[in-house]
Each structure stands twice: as structure tokens, then as C-alpha cells.
Amino acid sequence: MGFYPSSSWFLHPELQHIVSKMSYLDSFLFYIVDLVDKLGLWHRFPVLLGVAYLGIRRHLHQRYNLIHVGGTNGQRYDTDEFSYRTADGKCNHPSDDSVGSQGTFIGRNMPPCTSQYGILDPHPSVVATKLLARKRFIDNGDQFNVIACSWIQFMIHDWVDHLEDTHQIELKAPEEVASGCPLKSFKFFRTKKELSGDHHKSGSVNTRTPWWDGSVIYGNDEAGMRRVRVFKDGKLRISGDGLLERDERGVPISGDIRNSWSGFSLLQALFVKEHNSVCEMLKERYPDFDDEKLYRTARLVTSAVIAKVHTIDWTIELLKTDTLTAGMRINWYGFLGKKVKDTIGARFGPILSGLVGLKKPKDHGVPYSLTEEFVSVYRMHCLLPDTLILRDMSPEKVDKANPKIEREVLMTELIGKEGGKKGSKIGFEQLLVSMGHQSCGALTLWNYPNWMRSLVAQDIDGEDRPDLIDMAALEIYRDRERGVPRYNEFRKNLLMSPISKWEDLTDDKEAIEALREVYGDDIEKLDLNVGLHAAKKIKGFAISETAFFIFLLVASRRLEADRFFTTDFNEKTYTKEGLQWVNTTETLKDVIDRHFPSLTNQWMRCTSAFSVWSSDPDPTKWLPLYLRSAP
Numbered sequence: 173m174g175f176y177p178s179s180s181w182f183l184h185p186e187l188q189h190i191v192s193k194m195s196y197l198d199s200f201l202f203y204i205v206d207l208v209d210k211l212g213l214w215h216r217f218p219v220l221l222g223v224a225y226l227g228i229r230r231h232l233h234q235r236y237n238l239i240h241v242g243g244t245n246g247q248r249y250d251t252d253e254f255s256y257r258t259a260d261g262k263c264n265h266p267s268d269d270s271v272g273s274q275g276t277f278i279g280r281n282m283p284p285c286t287s288q289y290g291i292l293d294p295h296p297s298v299v300a301t302k303l304l305a306r307k308r309f310i311d312n313g314d315q316f317n318v319i320a321c322s323w324i325q326f327m328i329h330d331w332v333d334h335l336e337d338t339h340q341i342e343l344k345a346p347e348e349v350a351s352g353c354p355l356k357s358f359k360f361f362r363t364k365k366e367l368s369g370d371h372h373k374s375g376s377v378n379t380r381t382p383w384w385d386g387s388v389i390y391g392n393d394e395a396g397m398r399r400v401r402v403f404k405d406g407k408l409r410i411s412g413d414g415l416l417e418r419d420e421r422g423v424p425i426s427g428d429i430r431n432s433w434s435g436f437s438l439l440q441a442l443f444v445k446e447h448n449s450v451c452e453m454l455k456e457r458y459p460d461f462d463d464e465k466l467y468r469t470a471r472l473v474t475s476a477v478i479a480k481v482h483t484i485d486w487t488i489e490l491l492k493t494d495t496l497t498a499g500m501r502i503n504w505y506g507f508l509g510k511k512v513k514d515t516i517g518a519r520f521g522p523i524l525s526g527l528v529g530l531k532k533p534k535d536h537g538v539p540y541s542l543t544e545e546f547v548s549v550y551r552m553h554c555l556l557p558d559t560l561i562l563r564d565m566s567p568e569k570v571d572k573a574n575p576k577i578e579r580e581v582l583m584t585e586l587i588g589k590e591g592g593k594k595g596s597k598i599g600f601e602q603l604l605v606s607m608g609h610q611s612c613g614a615l616t617l618w619n620y621p622n623w624m625r626s627l628v629a630q631d632i633d634g635e636d637r638p639d640l641i642d643m644a645a646l647e648i649y650r651d652r653e654r655g656v657p658r659y660n661e662f663r664k665n666l667l668m669s670p671i672s673k674w675e676d677l678t679d680d681k682e683a684i685e686a687l688r689e690v691y692g693d694d695i696e697k698l699d700l701n702v703g704l705h706a707a708k709k710i711k712g713f714a715i716s717e718t719a720f721f722i723f724l725l726v727a728s729r730r731l732e733a734d735r736f737f738t739t740d741f742n743e744k745t746y747t748k749e750g751l752q753w754v755n756t757t758e759t760l761k762d763v764i765d766r767h768f769p770s771l772t773n774q775w776m777r778c779t780s781a782f783s784v785w786s787s788d789p790d791p792t793k794w795l796p797l798y799l800r801s802a803p
């Protein structure tokens with residue numbers, strides 16, 4: 173029995189049930205977190221207190237929000253023999269070769285949905301039309317640009333994609349909304365349910381490797397890896413124009429090629445360049461390294477650079493507050509910071525020295541995978557704009573504060589094979605600078621790109637599918653089909669107070685009216701994806717607090733559960749120079765500068781390459797980060 177007061181009137185019965193299963197210490201910690209939440213305080217705390225709150229919350233999620241799906245039937249293996257990232261993600265977990273490999277189960281952060289609502293209640297097309305479809309483009313201000321939007325697609329394509337069934341389903345828009353739906357009906361493949369052999373009975377399978385292993389450029393299996401390699405000096409294939417090579421079908425040659433667009437392939441190309449530069453550096457220092465050794469070492473280094481950019485650059489821009497800047501930097505460098513870690517190494521455990529370089533990987537007793545809920549909170553297609561605004565790059569027009577617009581290109585012209593051709597015509601530099609100068613979409617209601625409501629989706633091999641899909645409606649269907657709890661049940665499972673009225677979710681009267689029209693007064697029915705988009709946000713956060721708590725758990729887990737970010741994050745595995753490469757690269761700007769030395773200097777005013785390039789640099793703050801007070 174856990175610790176909870178008898179006068180538990182203030183705690184929802186379902187939360188009480190969860191707490192009753194906690195240890196005394198954890199239930200005590202839970203009550204602290206719950207009190208802080210009820211007062212809406214944590215993000216108003218001074219930095220140190222805020223970080224402490226997040227530390228406690230993360231601990232609770234590590235204890236109560238990790239559920240393994242599927243059996244553990246891998247083999248023991250010799251970790252010294254596999255001191256590199258394999259093509260299919262095998263041989264990372266120290267004692268089970270299969271954990272995190274391609275084709276393993278997607279885990280869960282909470283039990284599957286228990287509510288009895290039907291899969292079409294309310295109809296996904298009604299939700300999409302009345303609550304999601306973009307009325308006018310709402311942008312993210314200066315905080316987040318189109319590179320940041322492409323970056324997260326780049327990451328999703330590194331981590332997760334559900335295996336589909338061969339059985340097709342058709343969704344027909346009900347009469348009441350049909351006229352507002354670009355597709356009156358659409359067909360798609362349902363998510364494949366595999367028997368899991370454990371108490372969950374079935375689960376979904378990941379076709380990508382969930383490790384942070386750069387599979388988005390290296391592939392998810394042996395065949396994928398062979399496709400992208402040159403087999404000389406460790407290098408990967410890249411076209412003469414600095415963009416991805418394409419095969420005879422016009423499909424890009426890269427690790428993951430499904431549903432790509434020019435902005436996404438551009439990031440793939442940038443990190444292929446990065447990989448190839450690491451190969452060159454290593455070959456110079458270690459002339460005896462063969463192609464295989466160069467490839468393997470450069471893959472370790474490049475994957476670590478990607479993980480680092482995501483942790484201490486992208487995420488900090490996404491959650492732009494002092495507390496999260498401190499939190500994310502502590503994840504990588506530890507509380508003692510970069511200087512101490514660079515000087516004496518990761519000696520003092522996860523809090524003081526960070527997760528990277530831990531002596532042993534840590535999975536909290538649950539074999540590593542990504543989760544259904546993680547996929548659901550990353551449904552961020554509202555980040556995508558309708559057009560890409562190309563900037564005039566002629567030398568006499570250079571103006572980083574106010575770059576001239578050359579023309580706009582529809583996003584529909586930049587996706588798929590045709591998009592690839594268009595991207596090549598535009599060229600790497602113009603694409604990058606234009607994306608840098610354009611704000612991406614805000615994650616809010618009525619901002620789902622309408623062009624995605626009649627989308628040509630692709631197969632895993634990059635071929636277009638014949639049936640168009642309404643992505644906005646499909647995403648609602650997917651969460652329900654996969655048993656992801658609806659918004660309120662999701663929050664309770666995540667140890668958050670449920671909402672009891674629409675006004676708890678948002679102050680926006682128009683939104684409340686529309687929510688009522690679709691869900692009536694049944695708050696429990698609210699779909700997760702709609703709740704995440706409707707919820708009022710913490711100042712500085714581009715995502716909702718509910719989504720953030722999943723990030724808090726999973727962002728740490730991707731680092732601490734991985735042997736190559738912990739035990740083997742060392743000179744022996746990465747080489748001295750390889751490790752130095754990672755340690756001296758801090759941001760995406762560093763990577764861009766390495767390959768395009770004058771580009772950011774000419775075109776970027778701001779501090780991070782993920783914020784709008786014409787915006788002001790971050791102000792210098794004289795007070796040390798940990799001593800800063802409430803925002």
C-alpha cells in the first residue's frame with residue numbers, strides 16, 4: 173500500500189489507484205509533484221527548484237510509465253566484438269542482442285485505453301474538419317523555423333514507424349462534414365497487430381530501429397545500409413550538387429526515404445556530409461583503418477552529433493525557458509557543466525556528470541524501445557507550412573535582417589519524387605537559408621495543413637501509393653486504433669490532474685464552442701491529439717505540458733539506455749579524435765559552419781539555427797543559469 177492521506181478528496185480516484193501501488197517514498201514524491209501541479213507552479217519556480225521538480229517527475233515516470241511489450245528472447249553476445257552500431261540495431265543492450273532492433277515491439281508508457289468509446293466516436297473526419305483543418309496559417313513567431321520542423325521529421329524517421337497490415341480500411345466522411353473534406357472517403361492500411369506473447373497479447377512493431385543511431389541516413393537493415401554506402405574510405409553516397417543522390421526511379425538514396433520532402437532530404441544530405449568529413453579526418457589520423465572501420469567509427473560520431481544537437485540545441489529552442497536550458501544541458505553535460513566534464517570526464521554519475529558517458533546503460537528494468545504514446549505526442553504535422561518562401565540569394569541582395577523574397581513554392585511541389593527534382597533545382601544553400609528565415613506552424617487547433625488532407629503517401633521503398641489519404645483524420649484514427657488513451661485518461665496515467673471542464677484546457681471561447689460541438693460535454697471523449705493542440709501552453713514552450721512529460725522521460729531514456737552513449741562513449745570505441753569531434757560540436761550551426769563556412773555568417777542573426785534567422789540573438793544574461801529566478 174502506498175502513502176496517501178485519508179482525506180483524499182482532492183485526488184482523482186484513478187490517480188489514487190495508481191498512487192496506492194507506489195512505494196511510500198514514491199507516493200510521498202508524487203504528492204509533492206501533485207501539489208506543485210495543482211498550484212501551477214513548477215515552470216514559475218527559480219531554475220534550480222524547477223530542475224528538482226523535473227528530476228522528481230522523471231523518477232516517477234521511470235518507475236510507473238515504462239511498460240515492455242513483447243517477450244525478451246534475444247541472445248547474449250560479446251559486446252567487445254560488436255563495438256559499433258549494427259545495420260539493424262542489434263547488439264546494443266549489453267546482454268540481449270535483440271533489444272531495440274528493427275522489427276521489435278513498440279512499448280507503452282501506460283496501459284492501453286480503457287474507455288469504451290467506439291473507434292468512430294466521434295468520426296475522425298468530423299474531428300479533422302471541425303477542430304484541426306487549417307483556417308489560416310498560424311506561425312510559431314521567431315522561436316521555431318522550418319529547419320526545426322524538418323529536424324523533428326528527420327528524428328522521427330530515425331526512431332519509429334509502425335508496421336502496417338495488408339488489410340485496407342475505408343473511412344467515409346459523414347454527411348455533416350463531407351463538403352468540407354478534400355476527400356469524401358479514403359483508404360489506408362490498418363496498423364498490424366502482432367501477437368506479443370505477454371500479458372498485452374498484441375502490440376505494434378517498429379520498422380525502424382528505435383536507437384538514436386542515425387538510421388535515417390544509414391538505413392534500418394543490411395540492405396538499407398548497403399544502398400547508402402560507397403564502400404570506399406567509409407563514406408556514404410552523396411550527389412555532386414551536395415544533395416542526396418537519386419536512383420533511376422527518382423527516389424533518394426538515403427537511410428529512410430518514406431514521405432520525404434526537400435527540407436527533410438536536405439538534413440539527410442547535411443549529415444551525410446558530416447559523416448564523410450568524419451571519415452576523412454579519421455583516415456588522415458589512422459591510415460591503417462579500412463573502409464569498414466572508418467564507416468563504423470564515423471557512424472558512431474555522426475549519430476552522437478545528431479543526438480547532441482537535438483538535446484542541447486533543438487530541444488532548448490522548443491522549450492525556451494531557463495529551466496529547460498539547464499535541464500537539457502544537465503542531461504548531456506551534468507550539473508557540473510561542460511568545462512568540468514571536458515576536463516575530468518564523466519566521473520560523478522548522472523546528475524553531476526550527465527547521462528552521456530555513464531558507466532553502464534540504464535533502462536530502469538524495462539528493455540529499451542520507443543512507445544505508442546511517444547509517437548502520439550509527436551504527431552506534429554501542424555508545424556508544416558503551406559509554402560516554402562524562397563529568399564533571393566544573389567550576392568548584392570544579402571540582408572540577414574530582412575532577406576528579400578524571391579518566390580513561394582507550394583509544399584505539394586516539394587514532396588515525393590517531384591519534390592526531389594525541385595529541391596535539386598533550388599539547391600542546398602537557397603533551401604537552407606530560406607527554411608532558416610521562415611517560421612514554422614504553431615501546434616494549435618485549426619492549423620493542420622490542408623494539403624495533407626489529400627496526400628499522396630508513400631510505401632517504405634519511397635514509391636507513391638495510389639490512394640490519397642486525409643492525414644488529419646487518419647491521425648485521430650491511428651491513436652484510437654493503437655489503443656492510446658484519450659486526453660484525460662492519458663493525463664491521469666501520466667500522473668497529471670485530469671481536466672474537468674473545457675475551460676481547464678483553454679481560455680479560447682471559439683475553441684471551447686467547437687470542442688463542445690464535437691464532444692458535447694463529455695470531457696473524457698476528447699482525443700489526445702486534439703487536447704494536445706488545444707491546451708494552453710507554458711510560456712516559452714512550443715508544445716503542451718502533457719506532451720512535454722513524455723519527452724522528459726523518453727529524451728533521457730534515448731541516451732541513458734544506449735551502450736554507445738554510456739559504457740562505450742569513450743576513446744577506445746570512438747577514437748580520441750572522434751570523441752573530440754562530438755565534444756567540440758555543440759549546435760546545428762556548428763555543423764552548418766563546417767560545411768558552408770560563410771553561410772550563417774552572411775545570413776543568420778540569431779543564436780540557434782532553429783530559430784528564425786532574422787531574429788535577434790539571445791540576450792547575454794549575466795546571472796549564472798542556475799541562479800536565475802522565476803520567469
Ligand code: HEM
Nearest residue numbers: 321324325328332333334431433547550551552553629650
Ligand atoms: C512533408 C512532410 C511530411 C509528410 C509528407 C509526412 C507524411 C506522413 C505519413 C504519410 C505518415 C503515415 C500516416 C499513417 O499511415 O499513419 C506519417 C506519420 C508520422 N509523421 Fe509525418 N509527414 C511529414 C512531416 C512530419 C513532421 C514534420 C513530423 C513532426 C514530428 C511528422 C511526424 C510523424 C509521426 C510521429 C508519424 C507517425 C509514425 C508512426 O505511425 O509510427 N511528420 N507522416
